Amino acid sequence: MAAIDFDVELRRAGAHATGGWRRVLFLAQRHVLGAAGLVIMAVFVFTAIFADFIARYDPLSIDSARALARPSMAHWMGTDSFGRDVFSRIIHGARISLAVGIGSTALGGTIGVIVGLTSGYLSGWVDLVFQRVSDILQALPLLVLALVMTAALGPSLPNVIIAIAIPLIPTVARVIRANTLALRELPFIEAAKSIGMSEVRIALRHVLPNTLAPLIVLATAQLGSTILTEASLSFLGLGIPEPYPSWGRMLSESAAEYVRTAPWLVIFPGIAISLAVFGANLFGDALRDILDPRQRG
């Protein structure tokens, strides 16, 4: 162990000295899976941004003559029951699915961190109130809550993101709060107090960085479930309004009806969702390790 650590240590020193691209390459070599995850994420983001140039057909144009065509050279992933090109719809769907997935995870995660940190750090009645509200939110399934929210707010992209983010808050807040409770009893927090540091600074500088590991794992895991929640909402007519494609709706619309007769309608959106979640998880795991000094060797 000692010999390996020493080697890593030397290389790390070199990586620090050069910085920039050399450093990214260096980290990619050490975290091959994480680099793969980053590439997957980057490809999806790239397709989402340049969807208009990559897609070969208009994702919304209906052509009943070509309905339910098998995958072929003309339609790489076949067509759906309206004759729309599945490949083009998946390319365009990346926009909505990623916006919903990343947007709601980021929104719910940020608010969850703030709530969890305040709740765990201040404790007392603040904690009591936050925890009971969390209990109420968590007693209801994610989907039911999101359903009520979108029904109240009306279906549109920002509203869907908000509706999915709110049920996430208590989940994130619980994890952060539990970590904060454990951390604030540690001597380094007491040392910070004896220096005369303000409570806000202690919370941000000493407590928050030490809750990063579970937060990153939780966030990347939630990314997948938010994409699927959006699918369910869309299926019930409360998600992104028709006819704009999202992976979730493509999957849920065709799952029951066409899974035997036209399986490509189910397989390709399913692969897109799995790949995005897989990529996010790989990248998240690597990010957690890179940000943890103890894992750096």
Place this chain on the structure above:
Amino acid sequence: MTEILLEVTDLKKHYPVRAGVLRRQVGTVHSVDGVSFSLGAGETLGLVGESGCGKSTVARSVLRLVEPTSGRIRLDGEDITHLSKAALRPHRRSMQIVFQDPFASLNPRMTAGDIVGEPLAVHGLASGKALEARVAKLFEQVGLRPDQMRNFPHQFSGGQRQRICIARALALGPRLIVCDEPVSALDVSIQAQVINLLIDLQRQHGFSYLFIAHDLAVVAHISHRVAVMYLGRIVEIAGKDELFRNPRHPYTQALLASVPVANPLAKKLAPLVDGDVPSPVNPPSGCAFHTRCRFAMDRCKTERPALLEAGDGHQVACLLNDGTGRSQLAPTT
């Protein structure tokens, strides 16, 4: 007599014990129950006692990391017992703490340099290059290499980490450093190095230590005066040599007799005390030690002995020494 830096008067810290749905108070932990002592500038006061006797609570109360239930803490003549957080901030520079566990007392996500420099940054005393230079100097003072500033805590050994903690405590130029069992988590060989470092630093800077430990050899090495605590009270205070040569309280005698001797042929003394420390939830009436004391009399069950002068700055809280100023007990060593 040197100038008095820290004066603690009748310090008490009681924790409520709550139970049941209504969180009704069912008892009180008398963690610290009327402790008084003073500490001169440049002096080291050792505070010894068994686990759970309230040593650490005294330490944390002095720094106002826990709020004392009652009593008074005066630092440099100023009463800091009830100061608000903001008012206390300037005084924080005068008093710092070194903890027992060097693994938990450093933030694992900060570099050693950032940890040591943080007090200076927080008080706005230095920034940028000046901060770095001062941190480098602190590293040298505690026997670490300045190039180790970029390393993270997990890359240091236990002894080195404790040096980082000491450097952090030194950063603000304090007049009082509270050491809460700073060496009990370290190997014996490392203990000596850290203790000697603490002594050297005191000679250079002239600050005072409130040094808490349960290891009598360590306390004997570093302290000028020693206070012995039992169940939240100080039972005896004296100069180091006086205390070790002439312990007057039966508890101190038992404590000294229990120190192992590094000679297998030495005659083992019969243990002078047996049983366990009673619970601080319901401490015994009168003298807290009467349940385990060899010399306990009927009076001891009802009267609480005060800490009285017994000559030569030697103070004892025992009814056997009551008023006479002379021990009726034969010294055991």
